Amino acid sequence: MPSSLRHAVALLWLAAALLLAPASALAQEKTSVVLHWLPQAQFAGFYMAEAKGFYAEEGVEVTLIHGGPDILASEYLESGRADFATLFLSSALQRRATLPIINVGQFVQHSALMLITKTADNIETIDDLNGKKIGLWANEFQIQARALFRQRGLKVTVVPQSESLDLFMRGGVQAASGMWYNEYHTLLSYGMEESELKPFFFSSYGLDFPEDGLYCLEVTANTRPTLAQAVVRATVKGWQYAFGNHEETIEVVMKRMAEAGVAASRPHQRWMLKRMENIINSDKVPAMGVLRQEDYEQVKQTLIDTGFIDAAPIFPEFYRGPVR
Numbered sequence: 001m002p003s004s005l006r007h008a009v010a011l012l013w014l015a016a017a018l019l020l021a022p023a024s025a026l027a028q029e030k031t032s033v034v035l036h037w038l039p040q041a042q043f044a045g046f047y048m049a050e051a052k053g054f055y056a057e058e059g060v061e062v063t064l065i066h067g068g069p070d071i072l073a074s075e076y077l078e079s080g081r082a083d084f085a086t087l088f089l090s091s092a093l094q095r096r097a098t099l100p101i102i103n104v105g106q107f108v109q110h111s112a113l114m115l116i117t118k119t120a121d122n123i124e125t126i127d128d129l130n131g132k133k134i135g136l137w138a139n140e141f142q143i144q145a146r147a148l149f150r151q152r153g154l155k156v157t158v159v160p161q162s163e164s165l166d167l168f169m170r171g172g173v174q175a176a177s178g179m180w181y182n183e184y185h186t187l188l189s190y191g192m193e194e195s196e197l198k199p200f201f202f203s204s205y206g207l208d209f210p211e212d213g214l215y216c217l218e219v220t221a222n223t224r225p226t227l228a229q230a231v232v233r234a235t236v237k238g239w240q241y242a243f244g245n246h247e248e249t250i251e252v253v254m255k256r257m258a259e260a261g262v263a264a265s266r267p268h269q270r271w272m273l274k275r276m277e278n279i280i281n282s283d284k285v286p287a288m289g290v291l292r293q294e295d296y297e298q299v300k301q302t303l304i305d306t307g308f309i310d311a312a313p314i315f316p317e318f319y320r321g322p323v324r
Contacts, residue, residue: 028061029227033214034082035066036073039256041272042181042212043086045107045280047252048245049238058230066260069138069163074215077101083220084231089210089291089299090143093312100218105232105321106291107239108211109282112180112275113144114199116187121174126200130154132174135161144202144209145177147306151205165190175200181275185268209299210291211279214321221320232321236289243277246270289322 035043046064049055055062065082067073073085074095084104092101115134117123123132126148134156136142142158149156159173165183168176169190178184184199202208214232221228242249250269257264285292293315300312312318 028056029059029224029230030061030063031084031227031231032063032065032082033084033086033231034071034073034076035064036071036086036088036212037066038068038262039066039253039260040182040262041250041253041269042276044242044249044253044273044276045235045239047238047256048242048249049234051252052238052241054234054237054241055231058234060227060230060234062231062234074099074101077215077217083224084214084216084228086212087215088141088143089213089296090147090303090308091141092213092215093300093303093318094143094308096312096318097309101215102218102221102317103213103215103291103319103321104221104228105214105235105289106210106285107213107235107289108276108279109285109295110279111144111201111203111207111209111211112279113141113209113211114178114180114184114201115145115175116168116178116184117175117198117200119196119198123174123198126205127152127154129156129175129200131156133157133159133172135159135168135173135176137161137177141177143303143308144207147302147308148202148205148207150306151302181272181279185271185275189265189268207302209302210295213291225320228320229322232289236287239280239288242273243281246273249273286323291319291321293319 033046035046050062050064065076073087076082077085078099092103095101123129136145136158138160159167161177165176165187167173176183187197188194214235216228250266250273253269254264254266280288296315296319303309304311
């Protein structure tokens, strides 16, 4: 066979091999995701997508960046330190006023946010919080609570709340902010009985806002649309794997927390993973990762009615995720 023909045949074989090769065997597109809190089972789907090679299968190499009490995930998008960020929908809509961000995938469908009170304080209804001291976290996490206070006409004294629940335990506030999957169980682990606590879920007061979603700048979605789709698909697979393999997932979560120097409790992380399953898996959406227009419109209107935002984009301009 002439050398020129052999060369041509070799090129054809190479081209065929490249076409048939899985994405994981080709060059990986690098990207980054900032998660809006410290390492914990709240982000197990992202960890498992990386650990089980789901990102690699989609042809992406993802660097996971953790946030914390003094880190705003949206600022990482704005500064270019991350391509994607997890945010609550309410936080994203407020931030949209100054930063062109869009939703490319919605994971948490139900709100886990609550105000926690003690039964000993005789706070029977949400309106009994009027005139009380309420612990609220800083920055974007105050939106739902303040919307509830405005809707109900409650006059409360807002006390800045740190990561610690000590102020609540000592009676310095009559209600503390908490997530069902985190702070509520933390109080139980302190030795309190469920009968000693009375939680008020925001979801019970018309504020069942979708929480953790995946966001990026419009320019990212416009110039790298396949990247956004790949990250969402792989993360969905990560969550599905996590919910089907709890103990393996908890091992990965514990390792992540240890690497970050974050104190970890295995029972607490098990509780958190189960609660994440409760608020992510939902019959109201056709598939994991979808943001319903009805939910978007409700959150948008609530924020407008309560004065947090003046306006917001129409749904197709804000949402670029699966099953539009």
